[in-house]
Amino acid sequence: MVQMRTMEVMVGAFMAAGFVALFFLAMQVSNLSSLAGGDGYQVTARFDNIGGLKVRSPVAMAGVRIGRVAGISFDNTTYEAIVTMQIDSSYNTIPDDTFAKIYTAGLLGEQYIGLDPGGSEEYLTDGGKISLTQSALVLEEIIGQFLFSKAEEGGGDE
Amino acid sequence: MSPQPDDSNEPLVKIRGLRFYRGERAIFDGVDIDIPRGLITAIMGPSGTGKTTLLKLIGGQLRPDAGTVHVDGQDVHKLNNKDLYRLRMRMGMLFQSGALLTDISVFENVAYPLREHTRLPESIIRKLVLMKLEAVGLRGARDLMPSELSGGMARRAALARAIVLDPKMIMYDEPFTGQDPISMGVLVQLIPRLSKASRLTSIVVSHDVAETAGIADIIYVISNGKVIAGGPSEQVANSDSPWVRQFMDGLADGPVPFHFPAPPLEADILENATQPPADAGATL
């Protein structure tokens, strides 16, 4: 019976360790903790081109992550992308003339939305809109423009 | 067919026209055997005649290709799973190796069928197990693990387990094989004692002629898939059929030839002598 008892204890410890590991993976490794902080407010912005932006991409201000992209949709009449951002409720003093811009983290990194604060006294609230936006830089366009200007320069010399 | 009352003259096991094939080879080719109640029946034959297979057919672990096996009036191979299991609770079987569960003690092994099939309180289980262990002389070994037992002790412990549910019949698979003279003597004593004590029907499958013939009331001799002799033990022991004589007296040559079937020796040797280059080539 003593043997059975130690066996039971060890199996209990095994199960507990397994569940702790699962819990650790869910809480510490995955985005569950950041998803759980759903108590925030949503604002929308319209972009001409969002490049490689995805749902759950970060939203940052001065490089600090303050929220995430909650949804991306397409406006059939204006042909613009509508991006919904979920901002954590603790960041509730963002001016309503804030400028939203799509950046790329590093040369090959993923894209995120950077917010540059404006000077307004009014703050963004739930359902608010950011009207000042700048689209993502698309690498092909930049290279295209660069080559085009070079070609023009070359043509001028002749 | 309704189950017969215990004291009827109907044999407990009735085998009719039994055929069993393993691949192309016929293990049993039309076997009829009656096993009467309350007696010790020995089924004997040379190795490889499927004596163990016969026990498995009686226990319903194997299905025959033709023929019937009736145990206590029930056709074993027509029973559904539930009824077959109920029937097996009234059969005990002693396997050649004992077949004790290796991860529990002797006591727990003997108690296993009780714990599985009854809801008896622990104190009664303990009494029953100790009584059965006493009957086989292993009460003192109850806390040993099966790996700590000698072959003969393991077989006796398995015997205690086989009789713990008080079955109607018990089947012994080669009980004397590989035993030293002492444990052989113990088993030779035990089997008839158990049988007489509770009018237990016993089937002993063996090729140990002297020991088996000494304890059996009825003897069947099987060879080449057929019953070649059957009847009360003195009658079979004194039979003058050459087959039976060869088996009972342990003669090297007789109707069962010493040589495995082969072409004549001279032809084989000469053939090899003329063909060494071909053989050598093949092995390279």
Added chain:
Amino acid sequence: MEPLARLGRIGIASLERLGRGHLLLLHIFSGITDLITRPRLLVAQLHSVGVLSMLIITVSGLFVGMVLGLQGFYILSQFGAEETLGVMVAASLVRELGPVVTALLFAGRAGSALTAEIGLMKATEQLSGLEMMAVDPIKRILTPRFMAGLLSMPLLAAMFSAIGVIGGHFVGVGLLGVDEGAYWSQMQAKIDLHEDIYNGVIKSIVFGFVCTWIALFQGHDCVPTSEGVSRATTRTVVHSALAILCLDFVLTALMFGE
């Protein structure tokens, strides 16, 4: 004609084995109701299948995580992206290495032991003995082992991944100087609970199912001699490894393919 006939024989024999395997599985499932009334049988098997595999799984997980930290750091630092080390370590572990390596180790540690145990019970007539005691050996012996394997595998895989992430943290942050905050925050930003963790758990459940099934079938179907048991044990490890890797490809294609 002979090669064709041989091919045919092999095909028929494999189909037969496959059929027997599925029948065995059905029989094992039919014992689950009995198991509920005897949870002690399951506890004993969880001990021999799960607890005894824990050491090898956690130690391997630690070292795999540390190697990932080291290799990942050298590759990522060439792109100046050491910050994403945590993502790389965690994604490799949770999606692939956790379930796959755990299953391979499990097949070697627990699977082979199960086959040998069942095969030996068959060779020593213990299974026949149970049958003659009117106890169904598949329900009593195989079902608890099957359920224990099925339950243990996801837990073991989770332990492997969790320990691996900590091992990667130890090497990356502790020894190579990756920023601690970046290690965790990048990981949390990129590893998705549903897409990565759930799918990893599903993978390990599938592997646990297949590994335990193969091990039990090989043990139950083996030739009951010492040679037969040792061959069956080898087959368990080989078949399990092949099944795990093939299934991993299929599952990965289904889950992460889109």
